[in-house]
Amino acid sequence: MTAVTGGANEPTVFVIDDDSAMRQALHSLLDSVGLNVRLFASAQAFLALDLPDVPSCVVLDVRLKGQSGLAVQRHIAHTLHIPVILITAHGDIAMSVQAMKAGATDFFAKPFRAQDMIDAIGHALEADRKRRAAERSTAVLRACYELLTPRERAVMTRVVNGMLNKQIAAELNLSEITVKLHRAQAMKKMESPSLADLVLKADALGLVDRENRLTGNV
Template sequence: MNAIVKNATFVAAASPVVFIVDDDRSVREALSALFRSVGLRVELYGSAMEFLNGRRSDAAGCLVLDVRLPGLSGLDFQTQLAASGIHLPIIFMTGHGDIPMSVRAMKAGAVDFLAKPFREQDMLDAVAAAIECDARRRRDSEALSSLKSMLSSLTPREREVLEHVTSGLMNKQIAALLGLSEITVKIHRGNLMRKMGARSLADLVRKAEALGIGAPSDLTMASHAQA
């Protein structure tokens, strides 16, 4: 199953897409008409395997998924997608839902869980929230990728200075720790600020935190205590 997911082909697209997976053709068509009526793109699948084997648009979107599907169930499909690194927000729908199903789905990250029959507006609201969630995740992922690229452009020494600067040390403290002159630390600091695209120290700290950099080490804490 993992191989199928990882080798699936994605088609580049800009506008949001609602992926509908339900073995009931009438449900698929009704939902398709609903989403298209508000200008959304729609792709229809009759089973989890059909979705996994299909050519899917690589755009912000969400998955509207029936809990009871032939073969792999909707809840098990949710688990499989997460394990395979596919992070489309999921809206579950079912005509046989119960509290344990809802709890399991929501704990696993589902955006909503709608019992059939549901109000069209409830579905549209859930889809709008899910698409915005996916768009935000993609923006955050792109921003983090950009930061990682900036970080990789730093020299080993600049990386050391970055870690000390963002953990709160002053230039003279960093110089003492690294055995450098204060002016050399200032040069490294200026270079890394430029490479990281940081407008200020606060901006640099925010970027470092996003990368998991900047937690004070024991050495840093000791230096602060001595200062």
């Protein structure tokens, strides 16, 4: 059974609980504060869903019929990457520790305070919103990086890791003038007005070796 409220493009809370009374209680609570809610009686029904591309989080019961909520949480964390808030009527300290180590954003024993749940969901949706924005930003950077020629990439990688133009020239068997031209082209394609900006973008792409980065690049 699945219930839906709100629009398709709104931040969405997915509730997975085989207890119909708890599902309806969470539906009423979250609907009362204007949140888009989708209800699922099983993990299988949720995992079969084509998730909307909106900030999301999951409120998941630890004890589901035929499947461990902790196993479902790990699957969501590894494949969907959206925040999970765990709830249970049979929780203990060991279980909560295990859940948090597996990446749960919060763990609530039933019954829980309505405001605590609303606050936890608000934090989870904001975290997912930031993750999605970061992923979009990184995707734009990768698209820019794909425009670089192999030589421009080689020069850029060395520049952002602190090598001097003359060092790059010697290592790549190029003239310093050629290195400067490739460097300028790389900055143009990466839409970087400064070396500092280029380094930040390269770091986001995983091109900067923070431990071994040199200083004094000119």
